[in-house]
Amino acid sequence: MLLRRWHRWIALPAGLFLMFIAATGVLLHLDMMRLGQTPPGHGAPPPPQVQPLPSNAELSAMIGRLADEARKNSELAPQSLQIVLAGPRITLVAGSGGPPGSPQTKFDAVTGERIIDPPPPADFHYVLQDLHAGYFAGWAGRIISILCGLSLFTLALTGLQVWWEMARRKKHPFWK
Numbered sequence: 002m003l004l005r006r007w008h009r010w011i012a013l014p015a016g017l018f019l020m021f022i023a024a025t026g027v028l029l030h031l032d033m034m035r036l037g038q039t040p041p042g043h044g045a046p047p048p049p050q051v052q053p054l055p056s057n058a059e060l061s062a063m064i065g066r067l068a069d070e071a072r073k074n075s076e077l078a079p080q081s082l083q084i085v086l087a088g089p090r091i092t093l094v095a096g097s098g099g100p101p102g103s104p105q106t107k108f109d110a111v112t113g114e115r116i117i118d119p120p121p122p123a124d125f126h127y128v129l130q131d132l133h134a135g136y137f138a139g140w141a142g143r144i145i146s147i148l149c150g151l152s153l154f155t156l157a158l159t160g161l162q163v164w165w166e167m168a169r170r171k172k173h174p175f176w177k
Contacts, residue, residue: 004166008159011152018149025133032126049087055110060084063093063110070113071095074106084110092116 055063063084070093071079080098084091096105107116135142 004159004162008156008163011156011159015149015152015156018145019153022133025129029126029129029133032129036126050089052086052088052091054086055091063091066110066113067093067095067108070106070108070115076104079106 064082067082067084071082074095078097079095081094081096083094083096085094091110093108093110094105097103107118108114109116131137135146138145
C-alpha cells in the first residue's frame with residue numbers, strides 16, 4: 002500500500018511534465034513539417050566545398066592581415082586565429098575562444114573585406130526547442146528535467162512492483 006501511495010504522489014507532477022513534453026514535441030514536429038525540415042542528423046547537407054591550400058607566401062600574408070585586423074578590434078581580445086578553407090571562399094577568423102557563438106571577427110582572405118554573419122532568427126521553432134528541453138529556465142530547468150526523469154524511472158519501478166503484487170495475489174497477470 003505504501004508503494005501505491007508513493008506511486009500516486011509521484012505520478013501527478015510526472016504526468017503534468019509528460020503532458021508538457023508531449024505537447025511541445027508535437028508542436029516541434031508540426032513546425033518542422035511546416036518548414037520542410039528533417040530531424041537533426043537526417044538528410045545532412047553535402048559537405049561544403051574545400052578550397053585548395055594556399056602557398057606559404059599567401060598563408061603568411063593572410064596571417065599578417067588577420068593579426069592586424071584582430072589587433073584593431075580592441076573589444077575582441079583574440080585567443081585564436083583560424084584560416085577556414087571550407088566554403089566558397091577562404092575566410093580568416095579571429096575569435097575570443099570559448100563555446101560556439103562566442104565573439105569573433107571574420108574576413109575574406111583575398112579581399113580583406115569583413116564578413117558579418119546575420120544572427121539566426123529567434124523563431125517559433127527555437128522557442129519550442131528551448132521549452133521542450135528546459136533550457137528557458139537555465140540550470141533550474143535542467144535540474145527540473147533531471148528530477149522529472151528520475152520520477153519517471155521511480156514510477157516505472159513502483160508501477161511494476163504494484164502490478165507484481167496484484168498479479169501474485171490474484172494469480173492473473175492482467176487486470177480484468
